[in-house]
Amino acid sequence: MPRRERRSVVGVEAVGPYTLVRIDRGGLEPGEPGQFFMLEAPGRLLPRPFSLCLAPAGELGFLVDPIGPGTEAIAGVAPGDRVHVLGPLGRGFRLDAPRPLLVGGGIGVAPFPYLSERLGGPPALLGFRTAWHAEVAALVPNAEVVIDPVLVTDAMPDGHDVLACGPEPMLEAVRELAPGAQLAWEAPMACGYGACYGCAVELGGEWKRLCVEGPVLWEAA
Numbered sequence: 001m002p003r004r005e006r007r008s009v010v011g012v013e014a015v016g017p018y019t020l021v022r023i024d025r026g027g028l029e030p031g032e033p034g035q036f037f038m039l040e041a042p043g044r045l046l047p048r049p050f051s052l053c054l055a056p057a058g059e060l061g062f063l064v065d066p067i068g069p070g071t072e073a074i075a076g077v078a079p080g081d082r083v084h085v086l087g088p089l090g091r092g093f094r095l096d097a098p099r100p101l102l103v104g105g106g107i108g109v110a111p112f113p114y115l116s117e118r119l120g121g122p123p124a125l126l127g128f129r130t131a132w133h134a135e136v137a138a139l140v141p142n143a144e145v146v147i148d149p150v151l152v153t154d155a156m157p158d159g160h161d162v163l164a165c166g167p168e169p170m171l172e173a174v175r176e177l178a179p180g181a182q183l184a185w186e187a188p189m190a191c192g193y194g195a196c197y198g199c200a201v202e203l204g205g206e207w208k209r210l211c212v213e214g215p216v217l218w219e220a221a
């Protein structure tokens with residue numbers, strides 16, 4: 001069940017260009033991989049959505065790509081700071097895939113460390129812009145890394161159940177090659193629990209709130 005709690009930051013580490021923020025778990029549950037949490041961005045009005053990256057005992061870990069004011073504020077927290085955390089929210093990955101392959105790009109690898117742990121360390125194929133960005137692949141066991149201009153879709157083997165997260169063009173390309181893939185989509189989110197319709201996307205002629213019906217969607221969804 002989602003809860004909203006004010007928790008303490010217990011660790012902040014740089015991983016390549018990203019920042020791993022570890023927060024004391026308190027009464028919050030980690031939920032299923034691919035679900036997300038709304039994190040308070042200190043000094044900003046609205047919280048921002050983040051996938052759960054790591055779930056060690058007593059903690060929740062979030063990988064932050066500082067691309068704007070909210071993510072910069074979250075990446076700028078220090079141990080001992082207290083932030084409001086709401087979650088877990090949305091619908092995560094199905095874990096019943098017989099031959100899972102994790103496919104991700106850039107900050108899209110954020111949910112994979114926890115997903116990999118829950119699936120017992122399946123193979124992963126991860127794509128990055130530079131070797132510096134690729135440092136984050138160390139968080140994902142059994143990962144094969146490709147760097148631009150090689151794309152994950154150039155290296156994707158057949159015969160797997162694909163679970164993917166990354167930029168929209170990557171997800172579209174993965175869907176072409178693996179029509180049954182589970183895809184974690186993104187949209188700007190203001191509330192995270194279905195109230196504001198800010199995250200509504202049109203899929204198959206129907207409007208869906210990505211924070212409720214997603215962020216992970218698959219063919220039958």
Ligand SMILES: Cc1cc2nc3c(=O)[nH]c(=O)nc-3n(C[C@H](O)[C@H](O)[C@H](O)COP(=O)(O)OP(=O)(O)OC[C@H]3O[C@@H](n4cnc5c(N)ncnc54)[C@H](O)[C@@H]3O)c2cc1C
Nearest residue numbers: 036048049050051063064065068069070071110186187188
């Ligand atoms: C379910 C979900 C899980 C996410 N998990 C992570 C995560 O684990 N780590 C992480 O670093 N980021 C994650 N994000 C993205 C993150 O929430 C956004 O980057 C953040 O909200 C941007 O806020 P900002 O104030 O820093 O930048 P803004 O100024 O709000 O945005 C900077 C630019 O990015 C665009 N943008 C903002 N949010 C999104 C979005 N959600 N989708 C597409 N474009 C967007 C804006 O239009 C703008 O061009 C996730 C998003 C969703 C929806």
Ligand code: FES
Nearest residue numbers: 192194196197211
């Ligand atoms: S973020 Fe408010 S309805 Fe989805």
